[in-house]
Amino acid sequence: MKFTRMSPLFRFIPFVCGLFVLLAQPAAAKPNVLLIVADDLNELLGAWGHPVVQTPHIDQLASEGYRFRRAYAQAAVCGPSRASFLTGRRPHEVGVIDNKARFRDACPDLVTLPQHFRENGYYTATVGKVFHHDQIFDEPSWDTCDPNWRFDEFGATFGASRDVTGGALPWITWRAVEEGTLWDDWVVNTVKVEIKKQQEIEQPFFLAAGLMRPHDPFFAPKEFFDMYPLESIRLPENATRDGLPEAAFGSFDDWMVEIDGIDEQGRKELLRAWYACISYVDSLVGEMVAELKVANLYEDTIIVFMGDHGYHNWEKGWWGKATVWELSSRSPLILKVPGRRGDADVNRVIEFIDLYPSLAELAGLPDPERVSGRSFVPLLEDLQMGDAQWQGLAYTQFKDGLYSLRTERFRYCEWGKGDEIVSALYDHEVDPAERNDISAQPEYAELVEQFHEQLEAQRRMRPAADGR
Numbered sequence: 361m362k363f364t365r366m367s368p369l370f371r372f373i374p375f376v377c378g379l380f381v382l383l384a385q386p387a388a389a390k391p392n393v394l395l396i397v398a399d400d401l402n403e404l405l406g407a408w409g410h411p412v413v414q415t416p417h418i419d420q421l422a423s424e425g426y427r428f429r430r431a432y433a434q435a436a437v438c439g440p441s442r443a444s445f446l447t448g449r450r451p452h453e454v455g456v457i458d459n460k461a462r463f464r465d466a467c468p469d470l471v472t473l474p475q476h477f478r479e480n481g482y483y484t485a486t487v488g489k490v491f492h493h494d495q496i497f498d499e500p501s502w503d504t505c506d507p508n509w510r511f512d513e514f515g516a517t518f519g520a521s522r523d524v525t526g527g528a529l530p531w532i533t534w535r536a537v538e539e540g541t542l543w544d545d546w547v548v549n550t551v552k553v554e555i556k557k558q559q560e561i562e563q564p565f566f567l568a569a570g571l572m573r574p575h576d577p578f579f580a581p582k583e584f585f586d587m588y589p590l591e592s593i594r595l596p597e598n599a600t601r602d603g604l605p606e607a608a609f610g611s612f613d614d615w616m617v618e619i620d621g622i623d624e625q626g627r628k629e630l631l632r633a634w635y636a637c638i639s640y641v642d643s644l645v646g647e648m649v650a651e652l653k654v655a656n657l658y659e660d661t662i663i664v665f666m667g668d669h670g671y672h673n674w675e676k677g678w679w680g681k682a683t684v685w686e687l688s689s690r691s692p693l694i695l696k697v698p699g700r701r702g703d704a705d706v707n708r709v710i711e712f713i714d715l716y717p718s719l720a721e722l723a724g725l726p727d728p729e730r731v732s733g734r735s736f737v738p739l740l741e742d743l744q745m746g747d748a749q750w751q752g753l754a755y756t757q758f759k760d761g762l763y764s765l766r767t768e769r770f771r772y773c774e775w776g777k778g779d780e781i782v783s784a785l786y787d788h789e790v791d792p793a794e795r796n797d798i799s800a801q802p803e804y805a806e807l808v809e810q811f812h813e814q815l816e817a818q819r820r821m822r823p824a825a826d827g828r
């Protein structure tokens with residue numbers, strides 16, 4: 361397990377910047393930051409009230425921090441969501457609306473969330489998938505990155521498994537593997553080494569850990585499958601596409617045919633594997649938090665635990681992400697802040713891009729420049745804050761064809777392009793499952809027009825011409 365350092369010269373620059381900042385300010389202890397991003401994580405968590413899935417470590421962390429009940433990703437797929445919340449800008453603003461684009465191509469000189477901490481005296485390190493795949497090691501962002509992570513599981517020692525589409529969609533495979541043989545185990549072991557190292561480093565740290573689960577393939581150690589006997593698995597209600605527009609599922613026609621063909625047994629096996637993957641993630645979160653406590657750093661560290669977008673587990677007849685409904689757009693966010701209350705729900709609508717200015721404020725850093733998110737710290741100080749002080753509004757998109765916005769009460773969706781756009785409006789006060797489209801009702805015509813204009817403005821966004 362080799363941890364690769366950057367060149368000494370490269371490390372010297374932030375050190376000098378950090379020294380300047382330390383000299384320029386009165387000495388005040390800065391909190392450390394541990395950012396844990398789980399891939400495709402949805403709300404099947406004990407702390408979110410799920411009756412079956414066991415997540416004791418995440419629940420404990422949530423009980424010591426804030427649970428954001430309505431936090432929304434700006435894109436319903438990995439790369440654009442991460443490029444967005446790690447820069448504080450919307451997908452079109454950083455030129456990343458699919459998993460292939462790179463934000464440095466459109467905005468070579470922007471300052472990312474970890475980079476802002478680094479430029480203000482923090483030591484920054486990343487392990488696993490935090491930025492998307494080939495952007496994992498974004499040089500301006502990190503002092504340290506281990507380059508060995510790969511998006512595969514070739515090292516796993518396999519046990520029982522099944523590809524429930526018979527080879528048609530190899531990603532829809534579950535496996536019960538031998539303990540300690542997955543990449544996420546490597547991520548956590550590497551994070552532990554980093555945490556131990558912090559005891560010797562004077563600077564505060566910003567440490568980011570990217571876990572691969574519950575993302576497909578649905579591999580987890582056998583012990584987590586054993587927690588959920590197959591006969592106890594119940595498929596969700598609302599598991600049909602009846603009455604929903606085809607356009608809402610984007611360009612997944614081929615996948616849809618195969619996914620529709622999975623029988624009830626296969627559906628239950630996949631849901632069981634999802635439960636196992638989330639409980640596995642929970643155990644890894646527990647390991648990292650425990651290591652912080654052993655290192656006597658827990659009390660001084662802001663901990664963020666989040667997904668990168670949500671996921672459908674058969675709801676609306678879909679197994680996957682990349683819709684712009686509630687289930688793909690919303691993802692759990694837990695925030696533990698030293699010296700602030702715990703066991704609190706934040707119920708207002710926030711966007712993931714709000715995280716960047718919020719963490720900067722909580723750490724006492726200068727406000728970041730050009731971010732489109734806004735600090736949610738005022739919400740932490742007044743959990744009952746009303747509409748006059750906080751107008752909840754969240755945008756989510758998939759590529760350039762699926763867009764939606766969420767207010768405190770409504771979700772409005774547009775699918776398709778130009779004259780082909782299909783739209784829907786859902787009232788969450790009476791329709792949290794988003795089944796009853798009310799967009800054609802005359803009393804909502806004005807609202808629909810307003811929401812349409814807001815989505816048009818989203819479509820028109822582009823990166824700044826100066827590359828910053």
Ligand SMILES: [Ca+2]
Nearest residue numbers: 399400438668
């Ligand atoms: Ca993801």
